[in-house]
Amino acid sequence: MSDEREVLCIRCPKGCRLELKIDEEVIVEGNQCRAGEDHGKQEGREPKRIVPTTVKIKDARWPRLPVRTKESISLDKVKDVMEAVEGFVVEAPIEKGDVVIKDVAGTSVPVIAERDMEKIR
């Protein structure tokens, strides 16, 4: 059974309207570049997103440290990731790229720090 869907491309600010025909293969129309085609195919199979959020941090300039999934994860798993990160606390100092959670919510994707945060107390 084939399925048709329209999504807006998120690869760059242009935001092309992609028309997806989803069968055994995904056919993408409306894209203007290769990245758009790749994105459309991925959207048709399994939409994936980077998840940005924050965790509590002790002894730092701000109460929160921005973190994100290192790679994009399945859109269906976004809420699970948020729940897994909730209540997590780290201690300064932290360096950009530090792994905060090794494998978040069974995605085998780590959550990493987005910035340095030095110890202030």
Add this chain to the structure above:
Amino acid sequence: MKDVVVIGGGPSGLAVSSELAKKGYDVVLLERNDELGGLLQQCIHDGFGTDLFGESLSGPEFADIFISRVRGEDVDIKLEAYVRSVNKEEGLFNIVTVTPKSVEELEARSVVYAIGCRERNQFEIKIGGTRPSGVYTAGTVQRLINLYGILPGKDVVILGGGDVGMIVARHLFLEGVNSILMVYPEEFFSGLPRNAQQCILDFDIPYRPRTIVRDILGDKKVKAVELVDVDEDWEPIPGTEEIYHCDSVILSVGLVPYSEKLEDLGARVDKKTSGPMINEYFETTVDGAFSVGNLIQIFDYVDDAVKTSFTAAEGVERYLENESKKDLGIELKPGDNVRTVTPQRVDERTGEKFSVFFRPAIEKEDPKVEVMSKGEVLESCVKRYVSPSILEEISISKDILLGEEEVIIDVR
């Protein structure tokens, strides 16, 4: 005596500082906050850098690249330095800064303003009712959530379908508020399509086009808003009023370049962009005073804002070396189907091509972009699709402009 003083340590200010230091100039960077990076430190979502670096970075990650560049060059960085005043006397700039410790004076041959923009607030749009607590701008909420871990409320109404509002809607949704309703007067979200997709449509966050908040209701705290449908001209349709209960209202109703400081120095401001009028090297109408980034106009994309810094650094270099010869004085203006054009004038013969940014006033498939003078088309190109949501860039050859006085950029 310094060669350049750069005001503002956000991405554009950082980029112009490191470029100029790399060219060997004595650069001072003034930042009023106690850390560099500007607004990007609270923009924790990804999507930055795809143009400049070919990867999708978060705001802090993007900022860090430029912070490292500045730290790698010989730039004199002054944090917690608020600029009290700038004056130009006998060709030199006198800058007075206030820090927690002292008031200091600096002298410089040139100055670059990189002070960005501010959010429009509730008093700048027609919104009635009482003045309870619980009304925020979207940027304030983004800051509260991402730096302090504080949510503004549980049941939230967001007014405005711009980028910051959409991004904040996603943060609120993911951080677990009870309810979100986004309303805006346009037909569709006015921000970038990709944000509509990944912030709103991905999570089925409720939204209502052609709707505005007419009144904010509540005694001490927000209790509800009065929503009303609007027509295509954004006029309220009688009989469609509805009371909607919420405990906070977030306004995402546009950004305005923070150009008052440059006006104080005597620079002319473009009423359409609300930013200073600049030439192709980003010099304002005050010789030796330059402007970069979102102070010029609101860019959709930080990569584009930062790219202005590279051209401006060339302009500052030309100014400092006494190489600039401003003998053209060609004005660039928007046509009927265009809202804004930058730069607003072309001064110099040097340089083959330059970039023009314009924001279309209409939505159109396969439009022709025309560069015109006295009713004649000097140059044209075809775009696949334009809309007011997307800032467009074209490259214009200088030789086609020679001899013209006023050049119109339009979309047909």
